[in-house]
Amino acid sequence: MPKIRWTDLPPALRDHLLDRLRERKITAQDLYRLKLWRESDPDAPDGEWYKDFGSFKVCGDGEYPKTFLLRAKLRKVRSSDARAFGGSLLRRCDRVARGATRSKVFEEALEGWLRNVRQRSLEDEVERYYSSLSKAERAEDSKWAGLAPRALGETWT
Amino acid sequence: MQAADKSLRQSVSLPARVARRVKALARTRKTSASRVITELIESGLEAREQQRRRFFELAERLTSSRDRDEQRQLKDDLARLTFGA
Numbered sequence: 001m002p003k004i005r006w007t008d009l010p011p012a013l014r015d016h017l018l019d020r021l022r023e024r025k026i027t028a029q030d031l032y033r034l035k036l037w038r039e040s041d042p043d044a045p046d047g048e049w050y051k052d053f054g055s056f057k058v059c060g061d062g063e064y065p066k067t068f069l070l071r072a073k074l075r076k077v078r079s080s081d082a083r084a085f086g087g088s089l090l091r092r093c094d095r096v097a098r099g100a101t102r103s104k105v106f107e108e109a110l111e112g113w114l115r116n117v118r119q120r121s122l123e124d125e126v127e128r129y130y131s132s133l134s135k136a137e138r139a140e141d142s143k144w145a146g147l148a149p150r151a152l153g154e155t156w157t
Numbered sequence: 158m159q160a161a162d163k164s165l166r167q168s169v170s171l172p173a174r175v176a177r178r179v180k181a182l183a184r185t186r187k188t189s190a191s192r193v194i195t196e197l198i199e200s201g202l203e204a205r206e207q208q209r210r211r212f213f214e215l216a217e218r219l220t221s222s223r224d225r226d227e228q229r230q231l232k233d234d235l236a237r238l239t240f241g242a
Contacts, residue, residue, distance in 0.1 A: 006240040014240060018232040021216060028216035032209065035239045 001043040005063045017056070017068045025070055026055040034058065169194075212238050 020026045030053040037051065044063040051058045057069045090102070097105050133141065171179065179197075183190045215238070219231040 009240055014236045015232060018219070018235055021235070022219050022222075022228065022232075024220055028213055031216065031235075031239060032212055035212065038240060 002063050004038075004042050004044045004060065004065060006038050006065065009065060013065075013067065020056070020068075020070060030054040030056060208238070 033053050048061050055071045059067050093105050183193045222228050
């Protein structure tokens, strides 16, 4: 069974947690619990996992711890979500959750939204590029577009 | 004798390699393996307690420090203790 790898943690991630300790947003007691847990050499679960230490949670994927979520932050989101998102949106969110937490559903929704934004920005970029071409450049480009698949076919056959 | 000092008989499985070292240590010191195991556990517990105290002391210093260099050093020390090398 693979073990969770702690030594490859990005320094910025470790610093993030220790800065929160400095600001007293997480407790030394909870950080010590993480240390004891790490020393027990825990097995790495398959896929995503969470481990609660009270004032923060460690979230990971397989062998790699990915991020630390602060309880204060989570609580703040939870207490304001009804006002911020409205009851009907939350009810719809709960319907699609299928056992997952609201945080997880929001995380996936945000990831989807970011993917769409990236895709749209790429398309805009391509469109801008083609609109900026002169007639001659466009003709040359289309000639190249015709040549490329042929050249590729020759390379691979 | 206080209740806390009473001896309890415990059965503990040791890896063969560790058991061999315990016996060798007992021979050298001309004492029993049981005594050696007790001493080793006591010093292990003491070391762990010291490490715990050091951890909390570093955490306390980090929360009260205003010096950036010292904060950097304390964070490195705490990261090493928390996450290993």
